[in-house]
Amino acid sequence: xxxxxxxxxxxxxxxxxxxxxxxxxxxxxxxxxxxxxxxxxxxxxxxxxxxxxxxxxxxxx
Amino acid sequence: xxxxxxxxxxxxxxxxxxxxxxxxxxxxxxxxxxxxxxxxxxxxxxxxxxxxxxxxxxxxxxxxxxxxxxxxxxxxxxxxxxxxxxxxxxxxxxxxxxxxxxxxxxxxxxxxxxxxxxxxxxxxxxxxxxxxxxxxxxxxxxxxxxxxxxxxxxxxxxxxxxxxxxxxxxxxxxxxxxxxxxxxxxxxxxxxxxxxxxxxxxxxxxxxxxxxxxxxxxxxxxxxxxxxxxxxxxxxxxxxxxxxxxxxxxxxxxxxxxxxxxxxxxxxxxxxxxxxxxxxxxxxxxxxxxxxxxxxxxxxxxxxxxxxxxxxxxxxxxxxxxxxxxxxxxxxxxxxxxxxxxxxxxxxxxxxxxxxxxxxxxxxxxxxxxxxxxxxxxxxxxxxxxxxxxxxxxxxxxxxxxxxxxxxxxxxxxxxxxxxxxxxxxxxxxxxxxxxxxxxxxxxxxxxxxxxxxxxxxxxxxxxxxxxxxxxxxxxxxxxxxxxxxxxxxxxxxxxxxxxxxxxxxxxxxxxxxxxxxxxxxxxxxxxxxxxxxxxxxxxxxxxxxxxxxxxxxxxxxxxxxxxxxxxxxxxxxxxxxxxxxxxxxxxxxxxxxxxxxxxxxxxxxxxxxxxxxxxxxxxxxxxxxxxxxxxxxxxxxxxx
Numbered sequence: 001x002x003x004x005x006x007x008x009x010x011x012x013x014x015x016x017x018x019x020x021x022x023x024x025x026x027x028x029x030x031x032x033x034x035x036x037x038x039x040x041x042x043x044x045x046x047x048x049x050x051x052x053x054x055x056x057x058x059x060x061x
Numbered sequence: 062x063x064x065x066x067x068x069x070x071x072x073x074x075x076x077x078x079x080x081x082x083x084x085x086x087x088x089x090x091x092x093x094x095x096x097x098x099x100x101x102x103x104x105x106x107x108x109x110x111x112x113x114x115x116x117x118x119x120x121x122x123x124x125x126x127x128x129x130x131x132x133x134x135x136x137x138x139x140x141x142x143x144x145x146x147x148x149x150x151x152x153x154x155x156x157x158x159x160x161x162x163x164x165x166x167x168x169x170x171x172x173x174x175x176x177x178x179x180x181x182x183x184x185x186x187x188x189x190x191x192x193x194x195x196x197x198x199x200x201x202x203x204x205x206x207x208x209x210x211x212x213x214x215x216x217x218x219x220x221x222x223x224x225x226x227x228x229x230x231x232x233x234x235x236x237x238x239x240x241x242x243x244x245x246x247x248x249x250x251x252x253x254x255x256x257x258x259x260x261x262x263x264x265x266x267x268x269x270x271x272x273x274x275x276x277x278x279x280x281x282x283x284x285x286x287x288x289x290x291x292x293x294x295x296x297x298x299x300x301x302x303x304x305x306x307x308x309x310x311x312x313x314x315x316x317x318x319x320x321x322x323x324x325x326x327x328x329x330x331x332x333x334x335x336x337x338x339x340x341x342x343x344x345x346x347x348x349x350x351x352x353x354x355x356x357x358x359x360x361x362x363x364x365x366x367x368x369x370x371x372x373x374x375x376x377x378x379x380x381x382x383x384x385x386x387x388x389x390x391x392x393x394x395x396x397x398x399x400x401x402x403x404x405x406x407x408x409x410x411x412x413x414x415x416x417x418x419x420x421x422x423x424x425x426x427x428x429x430x431x432x433x434x435x436x437x438x439x440x441x442x443x444x445x446x447x448x449x450x451x452x453x454x455x456x457x458x459x460x461x462x463x464x465x466x467x468x469x470x471x472x473x474x475x476x477x478x479x480x481x482x483x484x485x486x487x488x489x490x491x492x493x494x495x496x497x498x499x500x501x502x503x504x505x506x507x508x509x510x511x512x513x514x515x516x517x518x519x520x521x522x523x524x525x526x527x528x529x530x531x532x533x534x535x536x537x538x539x540x541x542x543x544x545x546x547x548x549x550x551x552x553x554x555x556x557x558x559x560x561x562x563x564x565x566x567x568x569x570x571x572x573x574x575x576x577x578x579x580x581x582x583x584x585x586x587x588x589x590x591x592x593x594x595x596x597x598x599x600x601x602x603x604x605x606x607x608x609x610x611x612x613x614x615x616x617x618x619x620x621x622x623x624x625x626x627x628x629x630x631x632x633x634x635x636x637x638x639x640x641x642x643x644x645x646x647x648x649x650x651x652x653x654x655x656x657x658x659x660x661x662x663x664x665x666x667x668x669x670x671x672x673x674x675x676x677x678x679x680x681x682x683x684x685x686x687x688x689x690x691x692x693x694x695x696x697x698x699x700x701x702x
């Protein structure tokens with residue numbers, strides 16, 4: 001029973017530390033990074049993005 | 062270079078966060094509001110190009126010494142453009158010219174980011190590797206993304222054989238064009254890029270050649286520019302015109318491109334390292350009316366600057382046709398720029414460049430003879446515009462326009478039928494289990510029959526570039542057509558020979574093709590694998606060098622690479638711009654330098670079978686008796702092996 005209790009305490013501490021770390025990481029990440037690392041969010045924001053080159057443009061040099 | 066998807070352009074890699082640049086807050090370089098989660102407010106005040114707009118602030122804090130000069134480099138300023146434009150300009154109308162320069166010419170400049178983190182603005186931007194910075198510029202996504210049509214195509218063999226520095230030693234652009242040159246500040250009033258003292262030169266590596274063991278170096282070094290002997294033909298552009306389209310987007314368009322090689326007199330021997338007498342010259346796209354969109358008569362002094370300018374084609378080979386024999390150059394008037402090469406508006410501009418008859422090196426009486434057997438060339442496989450004009454309408458002569466239907470509708474050879482092999486269903490689709498392979502012979506024959514073609518017709522194929530027409534020629538031969546010919550120079554050759562184009566569509570009555578299939582002309586990957594390494598078999602890979610180096614791959618291939626033991630001979634070595642073929646003797650000589658000779662079984666391959674079919678047709682034309690197409694090509698090879 002004592003061994004089990006120690007195990008659960010250790011596991012809880014471990015999970016807590018992972019959770020804390022995630023919170024810290026999320027706080028450190030700017031809004032820029034949050035969005036620009038998220039392909040789903042970027043895709044949604046970029047829907048309808050158009051080419052900025054004229055179809056009449058010749059090739060480069 | 063494939064365009065990037067909008068998402069790819071701005072998706073940051075997680076790896077970036079653990080790099081030195083990733084530790085810097087985004088707003089430090091880019092501005093904007095990092096606390097906002099709303100797209101519009103987050104990007105208020107955002108600068109997508111901080112190294113262009115404020116290099117000192119964006120890059121200079123850490124890279125102070127580099128930015129101090131790089132901000133004034135040729136890439137950043139394009140500072141030679143205004144000087145050249147002013148030399149030609151009507152200064153009373155300089156306002157128009159300057160407006161055009163800013164809108165069009167200046168769109169090519171770039172800052173630190175365009176070489177070290179993203180594609181340049183001209184190449185539509187976008188991260189190369191998820192915002193990871195790289196010290197060495199990416200030759201595909203950065204350097205040739207801008208320097209593409211000429212430099213990139215030449216270097217990697219989309220035009221010509223490619224460059225020996227890429228093919229033999231896998232050198233990239235930075236191999237020659239080092240940071241010292243790229244970051245050099247441009248002195249005030251620099252005449253042109255060749256006047257930059259930090260500019261890369263052949264002699265940076267190849268030193269003291271005149272004292273070496275090569276006789277021709279001892280004779281020619283110091284008298285002719287290295288490229289005169291070591292370049293292949295290259296593209297020349299004509300008549301750039303600028304404007305804005307209906308959506309207000311700026312563009313420039315070249316009216317014509319032509320692949321040639323011309324030697325001119327050195328008009329600027331004071332440029333560093335350029336004391337030679339002869340040099341290669343390339344036609345630049347300048348035109349007196351190029352800025353007319355902004356105002357007429359902008360270049361009343363057009364004759365002040367040559368339009369045939371010093372060229373350094375990036376298609377160097379150790380052995381070239383013009384240097385293969387003394388008299389390929391000496392006494393060869395056509396190789397030297399003459400007044401007849403000049404357009405009316407550029408006669409004065411090129412007076413110092415034209416080589417008068419008296420200055421063309423004299424033919425040499427005694428030279429070693431170059432023996433090339435052209436007796437096996439199947440001359441009937443290629444016809445010229447004059448022949449076609451004389452034989453149009455004759456019984457069994459059928460002309461096939463292998464361009465897109467749109468191109469056909471805009472003007473084609475009278476009586477030609479439209480048949481786009483890319484939409485013919487001859488090959489499986491890219492999404493098929495085995496993509497891009499020939500379908501069953503019966504299906505191909507039925508399609509040809511429906512188009513009104515019969516195996517015993519004399520079928521003349523043409524297009525714009527020669528590439529689809531030649532591939533169609535190969536398919537026709539496989540399907541059993543007995544007499545197929547390619548129109549040399551295609552529709553451009555027809556038009557420039559003075560023959561008119563028609564917009565009246567022609568259709569032929571459906572018939573039975575009645576061809577006997579030639580399955581022996583195609584090998585699959587299993588058969589090819591068994592032939593690899595056999596002494597009399599040579600596998601010719603017609604792809605460009607960047608594929609062979611593994612820098613790029615076809616989207617349907619599972620990996621970059623090449624078939625073991627294959628010889629890379631880019632298709633551009635065999636067929637020039639606008640579908641013009643070089644003389645058979647020159648092609649046979651060049652093939653021999655690769656060890657590709659008619660006594661061998663030649664198997665042609667590429668990515669999807671198209672370039673392999675083109676190479677097949679041209680080798681058959683040159684008289685190679687045993688040529689076969691590996692139509693499964695690299696796309697399938699990469700999946701199966």
